[in-house]
Structures are given as structure tokens and as C-alpha cells.
Amino acid sequence: MNLMIQALLVLLVVSGAGVVFTRKPRRQVMAIAAHGLVMGLLFMALQAPDAAFSQIVVGTVALPLFFFVVLAMLRKQGEDA
Amino acid sequence: MPRPRALVFFALVLALLPFLLRGLAQLPALGHYRGPYGDAVNALGEPLRHVTNMVSAVNYDFRALDTLGEELILFVAANGIVILLRGARGHGTSARAAHILHRRREGRSEAQTAGGRLLAGVILLYGLYVILHAQLTPGGGFQGGTIVFAAALMLYFGEGYAAWRQLIRSPLLARVEAFGVGLYLLAGLLPMAVGARFLENILPLGQTGSLLSGGLIPVVNLGVGLAVAAGFCSIALELLEETRESGGEAA
Numbered sequence: 001m002n003l004m005i006q007a008l009l010v011l012l013v014v015s016g017a018g019v020v021f022t023r024k025p026r027r028q029v030m031a032i033a034a035h036g037l038v039m040g041l042l043f044m045a046l047q048a049p050d051a052a053f054s055q056i057v058v059g060t061v062a063l064p065l066f067f068f069v070v071l072a073m074l075r076k077q078g079e080d081a
Numbered sequence: 082m083p084r085p086r087a088l089v090f091f092a093l094v095l096a097l098l099p100f101l102l103r104g105l106a107q108l109p110a111l112g113h114y115r116g117p118y119g120d121a122v123n124a125l126g127e128p129l130r131h132v133t134n135m136v137s138a139v140n141y142d143f144r145a146l147d148t149l150g151e152e153l154i155l156f157v158a159a160n161g162i163v164i165l166l167r168g169a170r171g172h173g174t175s176a177r178a179a180h181i182l183h184r185r186r187e188g189r190s191e192a193q194t195a196g197g198r199l200l201a202g203v204i205l206l207y208g209l210y211v212i213l214h215a216q217l218t219p220g221g222g223f224q225g226g227t228i229v230f231a232a233a234l235m236l237y238f239g240e241g242y243a244a245w246r247q248l249i250r251s252p253l254l255a256r257v258e259a260f261g262v263g264l265y266l267l268a269g270l271l272p273m274a275v276g277a278r279f280l281e282n283i284l285p286l287g288q289t290g291s292l293l294s295g296g297l298i299p300v301v302n303l304g305v306g307l308a309v310a311a312g313f314c315s316i317a318l319e320l321l322e323e324t325r326e327s328g329g330e331a332a
Contacts, residue, residue, distance in 0.1 A: 005111070046111075050136055053211065053224035057231045065234065065317065072324040 008042040025071055033064040131286040132216040132295040140221065141298045141305075145280045149265055152305055156262050159312035163255075166319040189241060197239015205232035212306035216295040222302040226309025233314050242321065251318060254311045261308030268301045 015035040022028040036059025043052035109115050126138040140148045211218075212225030237245040269280040277283050284296035293299060 048219075050219040050221065050224050053220055054227055057224075057227040061231050061234060062227070062313065062317070066320060069320045069324055076324060 004045050005042070008038065008045055011038050012042060026068070029064045029067040029071070032067070033060045036060040036063065127289060130282065130295055130298065131289040132298060133290065134214075134216055134218060134221070136219065137215045137221045137295070137298055137302065141215070141301045142282055142295070145269075145297075145301060148301070148305065149269065149280070152262060152265055152308060155312050156258065156308060159258065159315050162316050163319050166323055170322070189239075194239045197235050197237075201232045201235040201239065204235060205229060208232055208310070212303065213292060213299075215302040215306075216298045217290065217292070222305030222307075223309050226306045227313060229306070229310035230313035230317070233310075234317065237317075237321075242325070246318075249314060249318060251315065254315045254318070258308050258311035258315065261304045261306070261311065264304035264307070265301050268297050268304065272297075 012035070015031070015038045019028060019031040019035050022031045036055060039059060040052045040056035043049070043055055114120075122135050122139055122143070126132055126135040130138050130142055132138045132142075208225045208228030208231070210225075211220035211228055212222055215221035215225070233249055236248055240248070272281040272283045273279055275283060280297070280301075282296040282298070284300070286296045287294035
């Protein structure tokens, strides 16, 4: 286990804690995106670049986008009611 | 005073923690793979299928039937989302981009538009590269398809929703997705027409390292890439449409 993997694991704990301890939903979505990016870098360091591609696109781009869409939908429904 | 439920939780944690630690202590060290199959595939993939990316050899050849199942799951999921959301809104309103009522329209900066266009081109090219080199380098149809989807999203960030809907057409997405899944099914059925088994690799395997090596692998991989890119795009399109008031004049 080399230094880069250890550093990324520590960073993963930090970004994961960031997701858990963030209270505002929109900030939490950005924290999830950061967490996904760290996870993608960890996959890259573990020599799984193909898994890293999917992780970065899905975890850092698609998942936060869908969360934002759901938050926007909730806001819209709140205005309708 | 903690609630009884929390007390039960912590008591169970204390009771089960030794078992978890014992199991963790006996895990193989990071990077020490002990199963026989990975080594077997690494040894046999190149001589049997003339490919250098063993993940693709497993996904699109040795276990291609499993990948067909995953492909159909994504296809059904994307179709389900489109049918549910578009059906609830009404089909007539889906051709045009909806807009958000009462929103103050703020112009986006030139830097954002330029950045979106620049990134979209580069990311699209990279996604196509990853799809086309599935049998040679890490990546493949699924990964490349998601990267192409990311390129489409960059256009959305750069151009705005209405212009994005002009570029990414829903009927085209449906056709590309259906073509991708159909290509995979056809690649499975055609071998049966010449007397081989379902998804059996009947095409010439080609030169190891060439773009057309691997026989059927590039074909089914292309099907997966098209279906994944179009499927993700349709899901994003329907979800984004859901945040807007449909039926109004698009601004």
C-alpha cells in the first residue's frame, strides 16, 4: 500500500465525513460530488481506470445533477401548493 | 437519556464488533488476488480472443449474456422513466423545451458558454475513443457511453436548457438507444443463424492490438456504448424537463 493510496484513503474519510456532516441539501450534493471524485481518484490509484471513468462521470456529474433536479422539483411543487 | 432503541443498537455493536474485526483481519492484503478465474482470464484472453483488455473479454465475450441482461436493465429503466414522466406530462408538450415560470432570466457569461463548448468537444472525443478502444485499453462501451453523456451535459451547462433541447433531440435518442440494444441482440442471434450458439464469437479475431480485433467484441461493445449514452441522455432530458412548466412558450 503506497503513500498515494494511503493519502487517498484519508481524503476519502474526510470527504465522506463532509457528506455526513453537511446539513443543507444543496451543499450536501456538492459534498457528494467531491466524495465521488476522491473515490474515482482512488480507483485510478488502484489501477482500475475503467471503474474510475464510470465513477467520476456517474458519481461527480450525473448523480449530483439528478439530486439537483429532484431538489428543483421539490421547490416547484412547494410553489404550486 | 438515550432512547432504548439506541441502547439496543450499541449493545449489538459491542457484541458483533469482535466478529467483524476477526473477519477483517483475515482478508487478503490489498492487491493480493487469490481467486483462480482472474489469472485464468489473464492467461487465456489474448490467445483465445486476441484482445488486451481482459475486462472487455469477460464482459463482451466470455460472459456476454450477463452484459446483455445489464444492457436490458438500463434499457427498461430508461424507458420506464421516459414513459412515466412524459406520460404524466402529456406527449404533446414534449417536443418543445419547457421553461420555468417567473424566473428572472440571467444571461450566462461568455466564459461559461465557451468553456462548455470546449469541454463538450474534448470529452465527446475522449468518450468515443474509450468506446472504440474497448478491447485494447481500459474502458469500454459503458464507460465511454457515460463519458459521451457527460459531454452532452457540458453542452447543457454552456448553452442553457432551450438551446440544449434543440441540439439533443428526444426521438433521435430513442432511435440510437434502440439501435444499440438491437445491435447487441442481433450479434447474439446471428451466430445462431449459421449454426453456432447464442453470442458465440464467429467473426474473425483479427490481429492483437488492432482496432478491429476480438471478433464480436467491438460490435456488442459499440451497441452498449450507443445504448448507454442515449439512455443516460434520455433520463437526464426527462428529469430536467420535469423541473420546468411544460406547455409554455420556450424563451
